[in-house]
Amino acid sequence: xxxxxxxxxxxRGRFVASALTSLSVALGVSLVIASGLLSRxxxxxxxxxxxxxxxxxxxxxxxxxxxxxxVFRMDVPTPNISYGTYRDLQDDPRVExxxxxxxxxxxxxxxxxxxTGGYFAAxxxxxxxxxxxxxxxxRDDPPEQPAYEAVLGxxxxxxxxLRVGDRFHExxxxxxxxxxxxxxxxxTDSADDRAIFISLASYWQMNEVSRKMQVKPxxxxxxxPKRMSDLAxxxxxxxxxxxxxxxxxxxxxxxxxxVLSLVDEVLALLLVIVAIVVLLYLFVSMYSATLERKREIAxxxxxxxxxxxxxxxxxxxxxxxxxxxxxxxxxxxxxVAYLGASMLGGRGGPVANLFVVGALEPVxxxxxxxxxxxxxxxxxxxxxxxxxxxNLAPLS
Amino acid sequence: xxxxxxxxxxxGVKKAFPLGNGRSLDVLNIEHWALPxxxxxxxxxxxxxxxxxxxxxxxxVSLPTxxxxxxxxxxxxxxxxxxxxxxxxxxxxxxxxxxxxxxAFTALENVMLSMMFAGAIPKPExxxxxxxxxxxxxxxxxxxxxxxxxxxxxxxxxxxxRALANHPPLILADEPCASLDxxxxxxxxxxxxxxxxxxxxxxxxxxxxxxxxxxxxQVVDVTAINRPEYRVGAVERV
Numbered sequence: 001x002x003x004x005x006x007x008x009x010x011x012r013g014r015f016v017a018s019a020l021t022s023l024s025v026a027l028g029v030s031l032v033i034a035s036g037l038l039s040r041x042x043x044x045x046x047x048x049x050x051x052x053x054x055x056x057x058x059x060x061x062x063x064x065x066x067x068x069x070x071v072f073r074m075d076v077p078t079p080n081i082s083y084g085t086y087r088d089l090q091d092d093p094r095v096e097x098x099x100x101x102x103x104x105x106x107x108x109x110x111x112x113x114x115x116t117g118g119y120f121a122a123x124x125x126x127x128x129x130x131x132x133x134x135x136x137x138x139r140d141d142p143p144e145q146p147a148y149e150a151v152l153g154x155x156x157x158x159x160x161x162l163r164v165g166d167r168f169h170e171x172x173x174x175x176x177x178x179x180x181x182x183x184x185x186x187x188t189d190s191a192d193d194r195a196i197f198i199s200l201a202s203y204w205q206m207n208e209v210s211r212k213m214q215v216k217p218x219x220x221x222x223x224x225p226k227r228m229s230d231l232a233x234x235x236x237x238x239x240x241x242x243x244x245x246x247x248x249x250x251x252x253x254x255x256x257x258x259v260l261s262l263v264d265e266v267l268a269l270l271l272v273i274v275a276i277v278v279l280l281y282l283f284v285s286m287y288s289a290t291l292e293r294k295r296e297i298a299x300x301x302x303x304x305x306x307x308x309x310x311x312x313x314x315x316x317x318x319x320x321x322x323x324x325x326x327x328x329x330x331x332x333x334x335x336v337a338y339l340g341a342s343m344l345g346g347r348g349g350p351v352a353n354l355f356v357v358g359a360l361e362p363v364x365x366x367x368x369x370x371x372x373x374x375x376x377x378x379x380x381x382x383x384x385x386x387x388x389x390x391n392l393a394p395l396s
Numbered sequence: 397x398x399x400x401x402x403x404x405x406x407x408g409v410k411k412a413f414p415l416g417n418g419r420s421l422d423v424l425n426i427e428h429w430a431l432p433x434x435x436x437x438x439x440x441x442x443x444x445x446x447x448x449x450x451x452x453x454x455x456x457v458s459l460p461t462x463x464x465x466x467x468x469x470x471x472x473x474x475x476x477x478x479x480x481x482x483x484x485x486x487x488x489x490x491x492x493x494x495x496x497x498x499x500a501f502t503a504l505e506n507v508m509l510s511m512m513f514a515g516a517i518p519k520p521e522x523x524x525x526x527x528x529x530x531x532x533x534x535x536x537x538x539x540x541x542x543x544x545x546x547x548x549x550x551x552x553x554x555x556x557x558r559a560l561a562n563h564p565p566l567i568l569a570d571e572p573c574a575s576l577d578x579x580x581x582x583x584x585x586x587x588x589x590x591x592x593x594x595x596x597x598x599x600x601x602x603x604x605x606x607x608x609x610x611x612x613x614q615v616v617d618v619t620a621i622n623r624p625e626y627r628v629g630a631v632e633r634v
Contacts, residue, residue, distance in 0.1 A: 001505065001512040001522065013500025299496040302457050303558070304485020304513040306478050388457040389449075392492065 003309060007316035014289060021285040022325040028278035029329020029368050030336055032271050036360045037337035038344075038351065039264055045350030046072070046253055049190040051222060052126045053099070054231055056247050057085060057238050058220035063247035064255060070101055070220045071249055072350055073111050073191040077103040080217035081244055089221050094230040097123065099222040102203050107170040107179075110156045113195045114203030116140050125224070128188060135164040135183030138199050143216070146201040150179040153195045154187035155345075177206045191350065275371060282375035286318045290379040297383050298391035307384045314380035315373060322372020326365045333364075402430035402466075403566050403598035404454055409463035411449055423449050426463070429621045433468075433565075436589060436599040438612035445618045447602045451568050454600070455488050456480045468565055485514035489559030489597075491588070493571035495551045497543040503530060503554045504539040510561040517562065529557045533587055549580035556588050560595075567592060569601040573608060582607055 011018040051071045058066040059079040068075040080102075089098040099119050104112030117140050120130040138149035152162060162168060167178045179198060187193050200218075204210040210217055223246075225231050231248075238246035290297070297310055341351040411424040423446045431437055431454075439447050452458045453465055456472040465473045468487060472480055489510075497506050507526035511517045517525060527539055533553045543551050552572060559567050572588060573581035589611055592599045601608055609615050 001508045001519075006509070006512075009500050009505070295496065296498050299492070299498065300509070300513070301481070302455065302484075302490050302492075302496075303510050304481050304488075306481045306513075308478070309513070389452045392452075392457075392496070 003312045007313050021321050024281045025278055025322055025325025026328035028274045029326050030332035031274055032364050033330055033333020034336035035267050038340050041351040049350045051249050052128055053222035053224050055223040056220055056249055060245050063252050067249050067252040077219050083216035086221050094225050096226040097224040100218045101220050103219040104203050108160055110194055110196050112198055114198050114200045131186040132183045133186045138182055141199050141201045143201045146205045148179050148202045149182040151183040151197040153185050153193040155193040157184040279371050279375050286376050286379040290383050294386055294391045297386045298388045301388045311380045311384040314383045315376045318376020319372045322369045326368035330361050330365055401433045403433035404431035405466045407464045410461045412461045426621055433598050434596045435613040438609050438615045439602045441618035447618050451570055455568055456484050486516050486562055487564050489564040489567040491555050491559045491569035491572045493574045495555045499543055502540050502542055506554055507558045507561050510558045514562040529560055533557050548576055552584050566598045571602055573605050
């Protein structure tokens with residue numbers, strides 16, 4: 001027998017109370033872990049999912065809406081810009097690459113993204129690479145001869161079950177324009193996994209307004225200047241016009257992070273309250289257990305147990321509850337974060353690197369054990385100070 | 397009467413409990429008293445006469461207001477608390493009226509706990525020794541039972557086994573049969589006396605029961621020793 005086995009025996013002796021106390025610690029820890037993981041994952045998702053292009057040109061409106069919609073496939077699309085804007089950019093000597101993008105409707109919740117083959121081009125400055133796992137990329141067909149070919153993002157193919165060669169359309173009104181799957185992309189760990197890529201020609205034919213009015217609307221143009229020094233000029237040039245705006249995706253991302261950091265601060269405050277509640281629950285549990293056991297403590301002292309031994313037993317009990325709760329909480333927190341990430345992912349939210357173990361887990365686990373020790377301190381001192389004769393007297 | 401060495405010797409022992417406002421209640425005032433070694437002494441006396449207080453003082457769980465208490469020539473009341481605890485664990489066994497077994501532990505573990513506190517028996521040997529003592533008291537088939545699964549007589553036997561676990565030279569028993577029916581009390585008393593006599597252990601029993609009074613080697617009325625004029629040898633033979 002050791003002091004630890006005595007502490008564990010006592011915990012087993014009041015199994016239900018111990019289990020509930022550990023569960024409360026576990027819930028608190030899992031809340032902290034899940035919040036931390038999701039917060040980190042969302043930020044990482046935004047960073048990894050952002051575009052390689054330095055500038056985004058779209059219709060006048062909210063820069064955040066433009067970036068969220070065109071880059072992350074969130075929010076509603078901004079108004080259209082004309083194809084001429086793309087032409088202007090293509091002809092601009094300061095521009096190295098300009099890629100037109102039009103955001104269309106959706107098939108089973110996965111948005112159509114009309115673009116050109118340039119969207120998938122591997123360029124030396126691009127971090128992101130696109131590769132086909134099955135089939136091929138669609139062809140840049142001429143506007144008058146749309147091929148209605150579609151390339152599916154990895155998640156779209158997995159969730160819809162569509163394969164190369166399958167034909168599909170959303171709703172009866174689109175039955176005239178069925179798309180054929182010609183390729184499936186490898187996972188890119190970005191919003192592109194949840195997109196259905198089609199050619200601009202197909203999009204314009206499928207779009208009733210552009211078909212009837214003979215216009216070629218676009219949502220945005222992704223721009224890479226030849227020199228970074230030209231970026232400010234391009235940005236200014238497209239912002240002074242009444243129809244367009246040019247935004248730096250990185251600046252918008254910074255704004256999003258500023259908002260997220262505010263959320264983090266509020267969350268931190270809530271988590272501190274959770275930690276205090278868990279601390280109080282653990283304290284009350286240990287305090288009442290010690291009060292109930294004063295006669296047993298006096299008996300142990302009468303049998304020769306030193307005060308320090310009694311102190312150690314109570315502290316170890318409290319720490320053991322925190323260790324069990326902490327371990328369950330870390331595991332549970334990952335589970336909750338996984339569920340949260342799945343829900344966010346299902347709605348197009350960017351979440352990445354959820355299960356990379358960092359400093360969070362050991363810090364939270366260590367914090368839980370420290371809280372356990374703190375909660376057990378007063379009950380342990382109470383046990384330490386138990387007067388033997390006084391507590392044996394009524395029944396002896 | 398044959399001269400017997402003292403297992404416990406009290407000199408000028410006083411015990412008073414503070415009542416507040418500078419007043420106190422004097423419970424014990426023993427000028428000189430010795431407990432003969434290797435004998436069973438029954439301590440009797442009316443309620444509130446200080447029997448349990450005297451037992452607690454000898455065990456070192458409370459300290460006298462004045463005087464010295466020597467247990468096997470060690471002034472237990474002068475020892476610092478951690479050494480007093482260790483001394484008690486190794487040299488004194490305690491049997492309580494209500495058994496005071498620890499409910500979360502099995503019979504075997506209750507006995508082993510006593511060994512753990514004393515720290516005199518190597519850990520690998522504790523289990524074997526505890527099982528041996530329990531078997532000696534007829535509880536060989538009850539090793540893994542928890543106190544609440546056992547009869548009152550069995551519980552008191554475990555308490556006796558726990559008191560004997562470290563082979564202490566002195567056992568203090570506070571009303572050990574008071575919570576038992578007459579038949580069980582007789583059996584438990586018989587076992588307590590026989591194991592103590594077999595090992596030559598000094599036994600000090602607080603009791604009012606006729607059977608216990610009759611079984612002791614000597615009976616001491618606490619009111620008789622709890623006076624300044626009391627001297628060694630003023631004991632009553634049964």
